[in-house]
Amino acid sequence: MVKIFIDPGHGGNDPGATAYGLNEKDINLNIALKLDRLLTQSYKEVSTRLARTSDTTVTLDERTNMANAWGADYYLSIHINAGGGVGFESYIWNGSFSNKRKTESLRTNIHEEIVENVGWRDRGKKEANFHVLRESSMPAVLTENGFIDNRNEANEMRESNWIEHIAEAHASGIAKAFNLVRKAETEDPQETNTFYRVVTGSFKLENNARQRRYVLRDQGYNSFIVEFTHDGTTYHRVVTGSFQNKSNAEVRQKELERIGFESFLATFTL
Numbered sequence: 024m025v026k027i028f029i030d031p032g033h034g035g036n037d038p039g040a041t042a043y044g045l046n047e048k049d050i051n052l053n054i055a056l057k058l059d060r061l062l063t064q065s066y067k068e069v070s071t072r073l074a075r076t077s078d079t080t081v082t083l084d085e086r087t088n089m090a091n092a093w094g095a096d097y098y099l100s101i102h103i104n105a106g107g108g109v110g111f112e113s114y115i116w117n118g119s120f121s122n123k124r125k126t127e128s129l130r131t132n133i134h135e136e137i138v139e140n141v142g143w144r145d146r147g148k149k150e151a152n153f154h155v156l157r158e159s160s161m162p163a164v165l166t167e168n169g170f171i172d173n174r175n176e177a178n179e180m181r182e183s184n185w186i187e188h189i190a191e192a193h194a195s196g197i198a199k200a201f202n203l204v205r206k207a208e209t210e211d212p213q214e215t216n217t218f219y220r221v222v223t224g225s226f227k228l229e230n231n232a233r234q235r236r237y238v239l240r241d242q243g244y245n246s247f248i249v250e251f252t253h254d255g256t257t258y259h260r261v262v263t264g265s266f267q268n269k270s271n272a273e274v275r276q277k278e279l280e281r282i283g284f285e286s287f288l289a290t291f292t293l
């Protein structure tokens with residue numbers, strides 16, 4: 024099982040780069056969520072974990088601690104560039120470390136696959152002393168996916184097609200780097216139809232469930248209400264996220280508990 028840790032840069036209080044009404048943190052998250060789904064749905068023997076699944080503040084230490092504690096095989100940090108330029112570049116740590124050669128070769132696979140698939144101007148394979156690259160104990164790469172302050176690239180970033188395209192390029196780069204094998208279309212229908220719902224409150228009165236939804240919405244979380252019957256009693260569950268990947272549901276659960284909402288996971292099969 025190859026463990027890929029996906030880090031959508033910035034979030035919450037930290038918008039990252041901003042231009043033309045866009046926040047880098049939102050684009051990073053959209054690419055990361057899409058990439059996560061592509062990897063787990065399309066490839067065998069891969070498991071993923073996200074540093075955040077919503078617009079929440081996560082420190083750099085928390086991010087690398089999460090990846091290190093999980094024992095990830097790869098750390099992928101997703102960013103959007105700014106500062107006047109165009110195209111794609113990637114980074115690995117500029118220090119000297121034991122698995123640098125391996126890190127370089129994995130990065131080359133991913134970098135070249137992305138440049139080729141997206142048809143991007145190649146700004147080069149670079150090195151820098153970034154926290155997430157230095158403090159992660161596994162090979163790590165950071166991608167800078169276009170410039171938010173370039174009008175043409177910013178316009179593309181608004182399109183869901185663009186997000187999908189970038190995520191697909193990352194997925195095929197990772198697949199190439201780790202020799203991941205594609206799942207057959209019909210394989211494991213059970214697995215792909217099970218969802219982990221994050222339940223943030225279960226109420227007999229529907230009105231109480233609605234109140235909880237409003238409070239969550241004020242905190243930036245969209246939710247929906249589902250009915251659940253146990254021993255003849257109907258409950259209204261407030262679902263704040265539904266994930267096919269259990270570990271992502273757990274990340275969401277922790278985010279909610281950190282801001283004071285006791286939550287639990289419930290499986291749901293289509």
Ligand SMILES: [Zn+2]
Nearest residue numbers: 032039102103
């Ligand atoms: Zn960034």
